[in-house]
Amino acid sequence: MELHIVIQGSKDLSGQLYRQLREAIESGRLKAGTRLPPSRLLAEQLGISRKTVADTYALLTYDNLLTGKVGSGTFVNAQAVGQCRKQGHESLASAAIISKWHNISTSLGHPSMDAILRYDFIGGATTRNQFPQDDWRRCAQHALRQTAKSRGLYSQPAGLPALRDAIARHVAFSRGVHCNVEDVLVCHGAQQALDLLARVLVEPGCSVAVEDPGYPPARQSFAAQGAEVIGVPVDAEGICVDAIPEHVRLIYVTPSHQFPLGMPMSQARRVALLEKALRIGAVIIEDDYDCEFRYEGRPSETLQSLDSQGAVAYVGTFSKSLQPELRLGYCILPPALVEAVTAAKQLSDWHCSTLTQWTLAKFIDDGCLQKHIRRCHAIYASRRERILDRFNGDLAHWFxxxxxxxGFHLAAQARLPLDIPLLVELARKLDVGLYPLAGFSYQVPPRNGLFLGYGAIETLDLDPALDRVRDILEQIA
Structure with missing residues (x-):
């Protein structure tokens, strides 16, 4: 790869080279530690003498911008790198739109590796130590062999037929979903599925109903398309169907495990929701984000399996059963939406990585996914039981x-008027990550409590972490 330097004419060659290299270093375009081409190679590339390049390197070294290492080459000095110039958006014609995106909260984003706490009750993260590396590696090798046979063309926007077929069989077996291969769209996680559905179904000024409290990225995705987002309260049976306005065209729900509170939607409420959606012509998005993990009672029917009129778009993800980094999810589309959402997918990013799709298809077909889910189910069940014991025991006074x-998160509502932000702040100082429930509310009054994810925290770390929480509560109560 050639270094980008432009030499014009035949005058001041050394000066041209010096100024461009210096600007590249001081602006940060050439990062600290970057190795520059040998003087002979750069001279050949630019069509100038080697002495000119060597003299320029020597001058930049004298200016402390470059450093030479015997036997290794010439490198950008770590102390020489400056900051890139940044243009503010205020002067742009699109300033108002840019400001809108600046104001979108990303509070549910996961921290970088160096910001992870010792004991973290973060939601949406999985038990990484249990990931079946050997099985996944074997399936990835199969995927490499499959991609080697390809003609180097773009793949199908809806996803590889092998993976779509595997997903259709998986959701039919595990969740009773009624679908064919043609109904399945592979996407980058559930979030892209929501974004694609919003692109197709939402336009500025239309109304969308969401659970309140609920999943903020879904609400923000609809609002970004210009929708009037209406928060509908939830109770012990799920979304209050009678409170859904008659004029909405889209209804977003999490019936199997309400996000963030966790209760399932009752059967009567599911039937009522379907009836209302059909009567007003609304599409229901059923987000079944962590449906694989159930610990009590009989499985409930999905809205999609109850729907006989094509009103439900069923959204699922492998982020919760495998790893969020894989960025693979799916949407089971009703017939009326298949063509439109597939077109939106093609315009968005054409298709997901075929290598990962082939790997996951093989992983599902070989039974590795079900085996992994069973293993994680036992781990999450034990963690859940321990949290239940503690919150029904020494923490019951407060929550x-x-x-x-x-699923693998629980919601703990405060029994007393606790200062949750203070509790969260003090817990972080003790290396415990806690997350308030209040941030999930939209138009209803915020609930005072905690959102407790137990997918990432190790089982043996639960008691030490909750001991620290208890000690803080005793101090601030």
Whole structure:
């Protein structure tokens, strides 16, 4: 790869080279530690003498911008790198739109590796130590052999037929979803599925109903398309169907494990929601984000399996059953939406990585996914039981858990008027990550409590972490 230097004419060659290299270093375009081409190679590339390049390197070294290492070459000095010039957006014609995106909260984003706490109750993260590396590696090798046979063309926007077929069989077996291969769209996680559905179904000024409290990125995705987002309260049976306005065209729900509170939607409420959606012509997005993990009671029917009129778009993800970094999810589309959402997918990013798709298809077909889910289910069940014991024991004075039978997070509502932000702040100083429930509310009054994810925290770390939480509560109560 050639270094980008432009030499014009035949005058001041050394000066041209010096100024361009210096600007590249001081602006940060050439990062600290970057190795520059040998003087002979750069001279050949630019069509100038080697002495000119060597003299320029020597001058930049004298200016402390470069450093030479005997036997290794010439490198950018770590102390010489400056800051790139940044243009503010205020002067742009699109300033108002840019400001809108600046104001979108990304509070549910996961921290970088160097910011992870010792004991972290973060949601959406999985038990990484249990990931079946050997099985995945074997399936990835199969995927490499499959991609080697390809003609080097773009793949299908809806996803590889092998993976779509595997997903259709998987959701039919595990969740009773009624679908064919043609109904399955592979996407980058559930979030892209929501974004694609919003692109197709939402336009400025239309109304969308969401659970409140609920999943903020879904609400923000709809609002970004110009929708009027209406928060609908939830109770012990799920979304309050009677409170859904008659004029909405889209309804977003998490019926199997309400996000963030955790209770399942009752059967009567599911039937009522379907009836209302059909009557007003609305599409329901059923986000079944962590449906694989159920600990009590009988499995409930999905809205999609109850729907006989094509009103439900069923969204699922492998981020919760495998790893978020894989960025693979799916949407089971009703027939009326298949063509439109597939076109939106093609315009968005054409298709997901075929290498990862082939790997996951093989992983599902070989039974590795079900085996991994069973293993993780046992781990999450033990962690859940330990949290239940503690919040029904020494932490019961301060918190009450919302009944939940699935997933790998729990919601704890405060019994007393606790200062949750202070609790969160003090816990972080003790290397414990806690997350308030209040941030999930939209138009209803915020709930005072904690959102407790137990997918990432190790089982043996639960008691030490909750001991620290208890000690803080005793101090601030």
């Amino acid at each position: 009450e858990l919302v009944p939940s039978v699935a």
